[in-house]
Amino acid sequence: MADKSEKSNKLKPRLPRGLADRSASEIVVTRQMIEKIRAVYELYGFEPVETPAIEYTDALGKFLPDQDRPNEGVFSFQDDDEQWLSLRYDLTAPLARYVAENFDTLPKPYRSYRVGTVFRNEKPGPGRFREFMQFDADTVGSSSPAADAELCMMAADTMEALGIPRGSYVVKVSNRKVLDGLMEAIGLSTDKNANRRLTVLRAMDKFDRLGDHGVRQLLAEGRKDESGDFTKGAGLDARAIETIMSVFEPAADADNKIAQIDLRLKNSRIGQEGRAELEAIRSLVEAAGYSDHRIAVDPSVVRGLEYYTGPVFEVELTFATETEDGSPRFGSVGGGGRYDGLISRFRSEPVPATGFSIGVSRLLAALEYLGKVDLATETGPVVVTVFDQDRIADYQTMVAKLRHAGIRAELYLGSGKFGPQMKYADRRNSPCVVIQGSDEKARGEVTIKDLIVGAELAKSEKGREQHLQKQAQAQRSVPEAQLVEAVREVLARHAGR
Amino acid sequence: MADKSEKSNKLKPRLPRGLADRSASEIVVTRQMIEKIRAVYELYGFEPVETPAIEYTDALGKFLPDQDRPNEGVFSFQDDDEQWLSLRYDLTAPLARYVAENFDTLPKPYRSYRVGTVFRNEKPGPGRFREFMQFDADTVGSSSPAADAELCMMAADTMEALGIPRGSYVVKVSNRKVLDGLMEAIGLSTDKNANRRLTVLRAMDKFDRLGDHGVRQLLAEGRKDESGDFTKGAGLDARAIETIMSVFEPAADADNKIAQIDLRLKNSRIGQEGRAELEAIRSLVEAAGYSDHRIAVDPSVVRGLEYYTGPVFEVELTFATETEDGSPRFGSVGGGGRYDGLISRFRSEPVPATGFSIGVSRLLAALEYLGKVDLATETGPVVVTVFDQDRIADYQTMVAKLRHAGIRAELYLGSGKFGPQMKYADRRNSPCVVIQGSDEKARGEVTIKDLIVGAELAKSEKGREQHLQKQAQAQRSVPEAQLVEAVREVLARHAGR
Numbered sequence: 001m002a003d004k005s006e007k008s009n010k011l012k013p014r015l016p017r018g019l020a021d022r023s024a025s026e027i028v029v030t031r032q033m034i035e036k037i038r039a040v041y042e043l044y045g046f047e048p049v050e051t052p053a054i055e056y057t058d059a060l061g062k063f064l065p066d067q068d069r070p071n072e073g074v075f076s077f078q079d080d081d082e083q084w085l086s087l088r089y090d091l092t093a094p095l096a097r098y099v100a101e102n103f104d105t106l107p108k109p110y111r112s113y114r115v116g117t118v119f120r121n122e123k124p125g126p127g128r129f130r131e132f133m134q135f136d137a138d139t140v141g142s143s144s145p146a147a148d149a150e151l152c153m154m155a156a157d158t159m160e161a162l163g164i165p166r167g168s169y170v171v172k173v174s175n176r177k178v179l180d181g182l183m184e185a186i187g188l189s190t191d192k193n194a195n196r197r198l199t200v201l202r203a204m205d206k207f208d209r210l211g212d213h214g215v216r217q218l219l220a221e222g223r224k225d226e227s228g229d230f231t232k233g234a235g236l237d238a239r240a241i242e243t244i245m246s247v248f249e250p251a252a253d254a255d256n257k258i259a260q261i262d263l264r265l266k267n268s269r270i271g272q273e274g275r276a277e278l279e280a281i282r283s284l285v286e287a288a289g290y291s292d293h294r295i296a297v298d299p300s301v302v303r304g305l306e307y308y309t310g311p312v313f314e315v316e317l318t319f320a321t322e323t324e325d326g327s328p329r330f331g332s333v334g335g336g337g338r339y340d341g342l343i344s345r346f347r348s349e350p351v352p353a354t355g356f357s358i359g360v361s362r363l364l365a366a367l368e369y370l371g372k373v374d375l376a377t378e379t380g381p382v383v384v385t386v387f388d389q390d391r392i393a394d395y396q397t398m399v400a401k402l403r404h405a406g407i408r409a410e411l412y413l414g415s416g417k418f419g420p421q422m423k424y425a426d427r428r429n430s431p432c433v434v435i436q437g438s439d440e441k442a443r444g445e446v447t448i449k450d451l452i453v454g455a456e457l458a459k460s461e462k463g464r465e466q467h468l469q470k471q472a473q474a475q476r477s478v479p480e481a482q483l484v485e486a487v488r489e490v491l492a493r494h495a496g497r
Numbered sequence: 498m499a500d501k502s503e504k505s506n507k508l509k510p511r512l513p514r515g516l517a518d519r520s521a522s523e524i525v526v527t528r529q530m531i532e533k534i535r536a537v538y539e540l541y542g543f544e545p546v547e548t549p550a551i552e553y554t555d556a557l558g559k560f561l562p563d564q565d566r567p568n569e570g571v572f573s574f575q576d577d578d579e580q581w582l583s584l585r586y587d588l589t590a591p592l593a594r595y596v597a598e599n600f601d602t603l604p605k606p607y608r609s610y611r612v613g614t615v616f617r618n619e620k621p622g623p624g625r626f627r628e629f630m631q632f633d634a635d636t637v638g639s640s641s642p643a644a645d646a647e648l649c650m651m652a653a654d655t656m657e658a659l660g661i662p663r664g665s666y667v668v669k670v671s672n673r674k675v676l677d678g679l680m681e682a683i684g685l686s687t688d689k690n691a692n693r694r695l696t697v698l699r700a701m702d703k704f705d706r707l708g709d710h711g712v713r714q715l716l717a718e719g720r721k722d723e724s725g726d727f728t729k730g731a732g733l734d735a736r737a738i739e740t741i742m743s744v745f746e747p748a749a750d751a752d753n754k755i756a757q758i759d760l761r762l763k764n765s766r767i768g769q770e771g772r773a774e775l776e777a778i779r780s781l782v783e784a785a786g787y788s789d790h791r792i793a794v795d796p797s798v799v800r801g802l803e804y805y806t807g808p809v810f811e812v813e814l815t816f817a818t819e820t821e822d823g824s825p826r827f828g829s830v831g832g833g834g835r836y837d838g839l840i841s842r843f844r845s846e847p848v849p850a851t852g853f854s855i856g857v858s859r860l861l862a863a864l865e866y867l868g869k870v871d872l873a874t875e876t877g878p879v880v881v882t883v884f885d886q887d888r889i890a891d892y893q894t895m896v897a898k899l900r901h902a903g904i905r906a907e908l909y910l911g912s913g914k915f916g917p918q919m920k921y922a923d924r925r926n927s928p929c930v931v932i933q934g935s936d937e938k939a940r941g942e943v944t945i946k947d948l949i950v951g952a953e954l955a956k957s958e959k960g961r962e963q964h965l966q967k968q969a970q971a972q973r974s975v976p977e978a979q980l981v982e983a984v985r986e987v988l989a990r991h992a993g994r
Binding site: 010011012013014015016019020021022023024027028042043044045047048049050051052053054055056058059075076077079083085087096097098100101102107108109111117119121130131139141142143144146147149150153157283284287288289345346347348380381392393394396397400403406407408409410411412413414415424427428 | 580893
């Protein structure tokens, strides 16, 4: 009973929902991926800058509208002077604060990149975390469409640097003003229609999953899903629905797509502005040799963030896969757009800016799916076993010798006998163990046990001669002075694994 | 007036106290340093693991004693189910949670390392931040002094891998039980003397700054500093003060130091336990060839954290420098020790553990001081200037060509004329700019302007012939098809800079 009650008094080790630990292999492949992305961004002249995880809530623009209380979606707490602080929700708002604070000393236009975790105080779900990593690149101080076009090309180059074949990804470009023009065309541009506009945008965003018919239902009266749940629609009339659905119409190429938009938006000033910006980006990427196949005009792109003011882009992986939400493709791994208003919250003059953000874990999942990350089990460290606890200094000296020769090596630090030590070496994926019992010690020798050959030997049924040869490789005694050399031989034997 | 009032309505871009942005050069040198540390840790068989920034407050052990309120030193907030969450205060408590949660699947002993930022809700000061980076290594599941000795040797190897010369650092080893024994010897070991013990430890910790006399004052009645402020002392008698001060007595070598301790603690069981552990570590590091000069027994080491249960270590940089707090040496850049109780808060069996933590920015400051980081201004990207906004697609195509040849290059994305563009290139530390005005275009040429040679030319007073030669280098027109080649020539010219 005493034991039991003691046990129940113990704390339960657990993480809050939506948070996750990262294992060695995940850390290693993430690092490899980040290095490749970084190399592309550096080639484009972007330079690193990083901001803290904590900012003033007002600097992030995360107060609830007309209230002195932070938005529920962000983790917030009060400082000792009662000012509200929040964990950063994305990397864009902190960059806006940084640029505004250091405006006079930064080169302009200012290209920068950053990688870091962001925090969302939202309901977690499969693949949806409350802390996750983003990799952002932004150009501040240029209103030129060339800045947007450059980000699209950089996104395409990044996908290819990561090994995603051409044709398996597409950078889609649209423009927020084209969507505004569509809303104007169907009479939803006034303030009182804000909610209906949102319903329309949400419906458009589901095209991949629900297809033409489903989206039309959501634009009209509504839609009942398989579970019987009914989602109320936007209540548009047939003509308005046709206007909206036109963005999904296939077109022979970008020129034709832009001509389609032109037609639908001929009476909308804002729509025409968007069309012209789209055309400018299109001609820049075409001139630089990026085909429609890599960077495509696609007015159906809806990016959720309210702060976008012009071009928006999205990188979509187009290969077929089974995803959780039932859509036929892997989907978006990053996106961005122009946010000309974000920095001018701090400054009296306008400061144009455009940026692009990669969802690190989502992109990593895609690379794993494509087999483009090297998850092959790395060879573990050499393990020096402990036969005699009194002689641990001798064993540690052997380990030190191996390490100084640049060989990854460990002393067994547990209290187990030979069996557990061999099991430990196995767990560590060791290529070989080093053994020195009293017999070897008396002869001034060490035994090197090749665990890989040993495992092969245990499985195979080779001829006698081969068996003997393997056996000699599997376990071998050498003079102590030849320890490093003998271990190197084993490592060389398995170097190609 | 209208303008003015608009300006005052703007948000002020600012960071909360004790938080800092990190510039490109700081990020680059930190990355270089972390890679070097990582290489040493990998060689020792440690593998990476990372935990989130947010944990349950109780998992971190950060509730105020006997209260349901988190300690003021940590940033805390309630989850929507009202459970308290906190930002991690260090990397050790989260590791303890991780190991307890994954105990059955981890290899044991388990060697791991991690780098990440931690958060302290404390009063910031010079060099004291509320968010800062730590680099930790820990061995869990081994009670062997070999595990502690290994961490000390790894710390020494790390210092040398970073270029800190032997003799300019020392890894000091002590044992919490030796301090406990000293407290026992002077009659302060009971619970009611907890505050006096703390006063004694704080006094000992100031030896570097205040010297022998100052510490003796703080152990006796107290001390008045230069500003006239009086710090109350521990009120020890002369004999007790001698016992405490013995830890600072010089000794010929570690053996003599240990003999000193033995003498002072001959009647303390806990003190003798500490002495024996210290001796075990000492003999292991000696056998592995680490002299007193690199890893030294020093019973004066006081590490603040309450959770240490045995060996404690501290890496001190011993070269002379002027520091903010007036101590004559650079001081501690890392430390750690054994914390056998931390994981057993979660589990019914004891789980021994020992770890070592580096303060990243403090160590980086030391490397900068020693000139061991490469802060040399990197050559910036090639800048393609824009002479004619209508031909921006042509310029962008040139940039794309350079990038595809692996040359870091940028298109000027601003709206400035030639002057601002050259100023921008200067700001970016560009080796050269590419120019194509209408004249060059008509001839099918581009001009490459070497900014480094150009700057030399402006300064120097060379002979006519040399001047002409330099001038030819400084600005040169080539056929458009030779753009990449010509830029490569400039880069090669300055490669050795």
